[in-house]
Amino acid sequence: MKKIAVFTSGGDSPGMNACVRAVVRTAIFKGLDVYGIYRGYEGMIDGDIKRMQSHSVSNIVQRGGTVLKSARSMEFKTPEGRKQAYENLKAHGIEGLVAIGGDGTFTGAKVFFEEYGIPTIGCPGTIDNDLYGTDYTIGFDTAVNTALEAIDKIRDTAAAHDRIFFIEVMGRDAGFIAIESGIGGGAEFVMVPETKTNLDDVVKSLKNNRKNRFSSIVVVAEGDEAGNAQTVMEIVKGKVNDPTKDFKVTTLGHIQRGGNPTARDRVLASRCGMSAVEGLLAGHQFHMAGVVNQQVVFTPFADCIGKTKPLIEDHLKLMQILSI
Numbered sequence: 001m002k003k004i005a006v007f008t009s010g011g012d013s014p015g016m017n018a019c020v021r022a023v024v025r026t027a028i029f030k031g032l033d034v035y036g037i038y039r040g041y042e043g044m045i046d047g048d049i050k051r052m053q054s055h056s057v058s059n060i061v062q063r064g065g066t067v068l069k070s071a072r073s074m075e076f077k078t079p080e081g082r083k084q085a086y087e088n089l090k091a092h093g094i095e096g097l098v099a100i101g102g103d104g105t106f107t108g109a110k111v112f113f114e115e116y117g118i119p120t121i122g123c124p125g126t127i128d129n130d131l132y133g134t135d136y137t138i139g140f141d142t143a144v145n146t147a148l149e150a151i152d153k154i155r156d157t158a159a160a161h162d163r164i165f166f167i168e169v170m171g172r173d174a175g176f177i178a179i180e181s182g183i184g185g186g187a188e189f190v191m192v193p194e195t196k197t198n199l200d201d202v203v204k205s206l207k208n209n210r211k212n213r214f215s216s217i218v219v220v221a222e223g224d225e226a227g228n229a230q231t232v233m234e235i236v237k238g239k240v241n242d243p244t245k246d247f248k249v250t251t252l253g254h255i256q257r258g259g260n261p262t263a264r265d266r267v268l269a270s271r272c273g274m275s276a277v278e279g280l281l282a283g284h285q286f287h288m289a290g291v292v293n294q295q296v297v298f299t300p301f302a303d304c305i306g307k308t309k310p311l312i313e314d315h316l317k318l319m320q321i322l323s324i
Contacts, residue, residue, distance in 0.1 A: 001032065001095045001096050001119075001280060001281060002032060002033060002093070002095065003032065003033040003034075003035065003092065003093045003094050003095055003096075004027055004032055004033075004034055004035070004094065004095065004096040004097065004098065004277070004280060005034065005035040005036065005037050005049065005089065005092070005094045005096075005097055005098070006020055006023040006024065006034065006035075006036055006037070006052075006068070006097070006098040006100065007036070007037035007038075007040050007041075007043065007044065007068055007097070007098075007099060007100070008020065008040060008066040008068045008069070008070050008100045008101060008125065009040035009041055009070055009071075009099060009100070009101040009104070009105040009108070010040070010070060010072065010101040010102050010103075010104045010105045010125075010126070011070070011101075011102065011126060011127070011257065012064075012065050012066050012070050012125075012139075012257055013125045013126055013127045013137070013138055013139025013140075013142075013143070013257060014064045014065075014127075014138075014139045014142035014143070014257070014258070014259055014260065014261035014262075014265055015125070015138040015139050015142065015261040015265035015266060015268065015269035016065070016066040016068075016100055016125050016138060016139070016269065017057075017060040017061060017063050017064075017065070017066060017067055017261075017269075018060075018061045018138075018261060018265070018266045018269035018270050018273070019100050019123050019125065019138055019269035019270070019272055019273040020036070020057060020060070020066070020067065020068060020100065020273065021057040021060055021061055021270070021273070022269065022270040022271075022272070022273025022274045023098045023100075023123075023273040023274075023276060023277055024036070024052050024053075024054070024056060024057045025054055025057065026273065026274045026277040026278070027277050028053070028054055030277060030278075030281060032277070033051065034051075034052050035049050035050060035051055035052060035092060035094060036049070036050050036052045036056070036068050037049050037068065038050070038068050038069050039068075039069045039070065039071040040068075040069075040070050040071050040072075040073060040101070040105075041071070041073040041075075041076035041081075041085065041108055042071040042072075042073040042075070042076070043069070043071070044076070044085040044088060044089065045073065045075055045076060045081050045084050045085045045088070046088075047088040047091075049088060049089075049092055049094075061266055061270075062260050062261070062266075063260065064142075064257075064258045064259050064260055064261060065258065066100075070101075072104075073108075076108055076112075077108075079115075082111070082112055082115060082116070085112070086112075086115075086116045086118070089118065094118075095118070095119070096118065096119045096120070096121075096280040097109070097118055097119070097120040097121070098120075098121055098122075098123060098273070098276045098277065098280070099120055099121070099122045099123070100122070100123040100125040100138070100273075101122070101123075101125050101126065102124070102125060102126030102128065102130070102131060102137070103126070103130070103131065103304075103305055105122065105125075106122050106131075106288065106301045106304055106305050107305055109122060109286075109301060110286070110301045110302065110305065113285070113286050113301075117285075119280055119284070119285040119286070120285070120286060120301075121276040121277075121279045121280055121284055121287055121288070121289055121298075122276070122287070122288035122289070122301060122304065123138065123269070123272040123273060123276050123288070123289055124137040124138055124272065124288060124290055124304075125137065125138045125139060125269075126138070126139060126140075127139040127140055127142070127143035127170060127177065127256060127257055128140070128170065128171060128172075128173070128174045128176065128177070129174065129176035129177070129309070130173060130174035130176065130309055131288070131290070131304050131309065132299065132303055132304050132306075132307040132308065132309045133288050133290045133292070133297065133299030133303060133304045133307075134272075134288070134290025134291055134292060134297075134299075135290075135291060135292050135293070136264075136268060136291070138265055138268055138269045138272065139257070139261070139265055140176065140177070140265070141261075141262045141264040141265045141268075142259060142260075142261045142262045142265050143170065143177055143256040143257065144176075144177055144180045144181050144184070145262055146252075146255060146256050146258075146259055147167075147169045147177055147181035147185075147252055147256055148181045148184045148185050150167070150250070150252055150255070151167060151181060151182075151184075151185030151187070151217060151219070152185060154167060154217065154250055155185070155186070155215065155217055158215035158216070158217065158248075159215040161215075161246060162215055162246065163215055163246045163247070163248050164206060164215070164216045164217075164218070164245060164246065164247050164248070165215070165216070165217050165218070165248050165249070165250060166218045166220055166229040166230075166232055166233040166236075166247070166248070166249045166250075167187075167217060167218070167219050167220065167229065167249075167250050167251075167252065168220045168221075168222055168228055168229035168230075168249070168250070168251040168252060168253075169181060169219060169220070169221060169222070169252050169256065170221075170222055170252070170253075170256050170257075171192065171193065171221035171222055171223055172193075172222055172223040173193055173223050174192075174193065174194070174221075174223075174309070174311075175190070175191075175192020175193055175194050175195075175221040175223075175224075175311060176311065177221070177256065178190050178191065178192050178219050178220070178221035179192055179311060179312075179315045179316070179319065180315070181219060182219040182319060183315060183318055183319060183322065185217065185219070186217070186322070187217045187218060187219045187319075187323070188205055188206065188216045188217055188218060188323050189201075189202050189205050189206070189216075189218045189219070189319075189323060190218075190219045190220075190221075190319050191218070191219070191220045191221060191224040191226060191232065192221045192224060192311065193221055193223040193224055193225065194310070194311050195311075195316070196225065197224055197225065197226045199226055199232065199235055199236055199239065200239070202218065202232070202236055203236055203239045203240055205323060206218075206236070206240065207240070218232075218236075220232055228251075229249045229250075229251060230249050230251075233247050233248075233249050268291060271291060271296060272289045272290065272291070272296075275289040275296045275298075276289045279298055284298050286300060286301050287299060287300055287301065288300075288301060288304045
């Protein structure tokens with residue numbers, strides 16, 4: 001293998017640039033030519049592919065977002081789009097790929113590999129931390145700290161006005177951000193997609209807490225089956241039925257995807273990027289490079305996509321104990 005390419009796809013996450021940097025410099029260190037594909041699969045189809053040097057990735061390790069840009073490509077879902085992408089890679093002599101992204105990125109890579117057989121190693125770039133095969137994903141730690149900073153600030157104003165705040169964090173299918181920011185932020189209740197929420201329990205918890213403290217924080221993952229933060233607040237407010245209590249909603253939204261990555265995300269991203277290149281050279285063809293128990297592991301894409309990553313049981317127990 002002499003030429004490889006790296007791209008970022010799907011939702012951006014803090015630390016993607018650190019991963020790109022590690023891929024480029026590891027490839028050069030190993031004597032490979034390395035290319036950057038801009039705008040993910042869409043750029044692969046459009047031929048937006050450029051040779052990268054060591055200086056191409058200077059001064060990016062601290063930046064959020066992705067210098068290679070990202071896009072969601074409907075055309076890549078068609079056989080014609082994938083054929084054009086393959087022809088463009090072939091024209092550049094590219095023999096291996098490093099795909100930085102999440103579930104959707106790996107699903108596309110799986111189909112592409114099955115059709116054209118280009119060895120591909122994935123790096124887990126998503127703030128949701130929902131990929132099987134790694135303890136943490138690139139961007140998760142930064143997203144949790146961003147949410148935590150917001151929760152801390154909201155608690156200040158909640159305490160000043162004796163308010164109950166419902167704070168919505170990202171997590172359409174997974175509650176990792178909600179549970180960790182909730183524990184770290186001292187939330188009175190956390191709602192996640194993995195467990196069924198009884199809103200009567202939320203009401204009971206808030207009533208119990210109001211006996212001993214004035215303000216309360218409820219963290220809601222956007223994908224909770226009871227609804228988003230606004231919906232949940234309105235239902236709970238109706239059940240409490242106390243005009244003296246002031247209810248507020250804050251949706252953190254895409255602020256969680258931005259910002260400078262934490263040291264943990266930079267190191268994780270760098271390890272995954274380096275390991276992805278080494279994995280390609282070692283003969284891995286269809287795996288994600290992740291870190292489990294501090295050790296780099298290669299997990300088949302089929303498992304990353306098909307297996308569900310559970311919440312840590314101790315975290316759920318902690319929320320029950322610490323909210324009393």
